[in-house]
Amino acid sequence: MRCEKSKIMIFGATGYFGTYMVKASASSAHPTFVYVRPVKPHHPPSKTQLLKLDEHEKLVEVLRQVDIVIVTFGVPLILEQMKIIRAMKEAGNIKKKLIRRAAEESGIPYTFVSANSFGAYFVNSLLHPYDQNLKKVTVYGTGEAKFGCNYEKDIAEYTVKAATDERAENGLIIYRLPKNVITQLDLISRWERKTGRTMEKTFISDKEMVKLSQSSPFPEAVGIAIFHSIFVKGEQMNYELKEDDLDAVELYPDYDYTTVDQLLDIFVVDPPERGVAAFQ
Template sequence: MDLGKSKVLIIGGTGYIGKWLVKASLEQGHETYVLRRPEAGFDVEKNQMLLSFKKHGAHLITGSYNDHQGLVKAMKLVDVVICAISGVHVGNQILLQLKLIDAIKEAGNIKRFVPSEFGTDPSRMADALEPGRATFNEKMVVRKAIENAGIPFTYVSANCFAGYFVGGLCQYGHNLPSTDSVILYGDGNQKSIFVYEDDIAAYTIKSIDDPRTLNTTIYLRPSANILSQRELVEIWEKLIGKQLQKSCLPEQEFLNIIKVKDYAEQASMNYYYHFFYQGCLANFEIGDDAEEASSLYPEIKYTKMEDYLKQYL
């Protein structure tokens, strides 16, 4: 471990993006701690993952959101806290971070807090459709609490996780790219931004000791990965040497489909609507009050989506 680097506590380390963050923190030489909640011992897969973290040099700390003093004790061991708990379709899960904020305030030593965002910038989603908007609203509640408490922070807007969107060529409910046909949302030309999870974690960890990212938002916008759904399909077609049969799903038809789904599916499909019909990820310029990660850290050789798609050949 590099003694000049911050000590990092990752909460939600066994979650989807959390495991990538643990890996990146260790690879970049940080002394890394992972919160192990007591209930993890009953989940064989999570327990094995935690043991794997330990094998690779991470420290495991048992703690719970309901154990305030235990959280304070954990905070005092580190300099940076990164939260990666999932907020998707889980009522008030994101708001558990308010308990972390209370512990950070009492500990008094944390130099940077990275709350659980890692997707769309919630400050730009006030007009998002319900029920998906609830998650954005909760993230803004957390932001307000962080800033009111005077806790140093970095917000990470990573846009579309490649693992969720790219394999299925952005089609909801698909995880593997078809070699026959594809449904395009609208005309398929709205730009989105796709980032491999390994790169999301690498950029996040790189930012935690950087004064340029203190008390600001970093957007992950690697230039080669700012693509429309149609462009992503064309990359896949080039790789397989075949044209897919394409059909277009009009906006109103997609909205009608959402209406008959259950709560969880409505929330998921809302993201697809905002990304691929409205283009909410790439239809604005980053202002002077924010930073772009691939420009800050050109030494990170991010994965282009053409290379990402090759794994499916």
């Protein structure tokens, strides 16, 4: 007998990472529903729910049709997750959700996802591969802090696996992929070898970044703080996994993830679409 696939609702589906999530869910044969803001209310697309998060009753009605909720909201929409959680509690049928705020208090099964850095996004931000004439690159801090550079496609596919995996229920899964732990200087060096270009490096110090984040308006300051955390402090890699933490590679050893080298090859041949964060 064929096992029935869980119905997945994705919030933030039309955003940069949300599009990867929709593809991953649909390609895994899950009935996939998406939340989008109304654009043409008289012509709603199939399986797309056009409603506002403030419309609580409608949100509850929609959530009763699905089993799993995945939220990809970032700055400045993070607090909007609270409205979704309230609706999910009332709907009462959600098997699992992937929301990092107030999950324990909701009483609904959850999975926290620590994806580290979006690989394609940061390759674009750091190397500017679309500008083939560019020979300058900015290095944050010393360029020696390690970070995880994971392709968005893999992050999304790992997330769909975790969303339907009982082993990940009420836990934290970390995407620390061994071949994708890298430094800025190493990333630049690999890019230089693949393109035959030598990049002139401009370094922005720790103190300069702190000062810039303090003087910049919201939400630009958020982006600077994120870059400082990842590339100067190395906070993605400067801690040991706890006993209860789940490692994506150990959970799914057969999944063939995209390495940093392979991602750079993709950028050389057919670069992914450039993403823009809300704080840019």
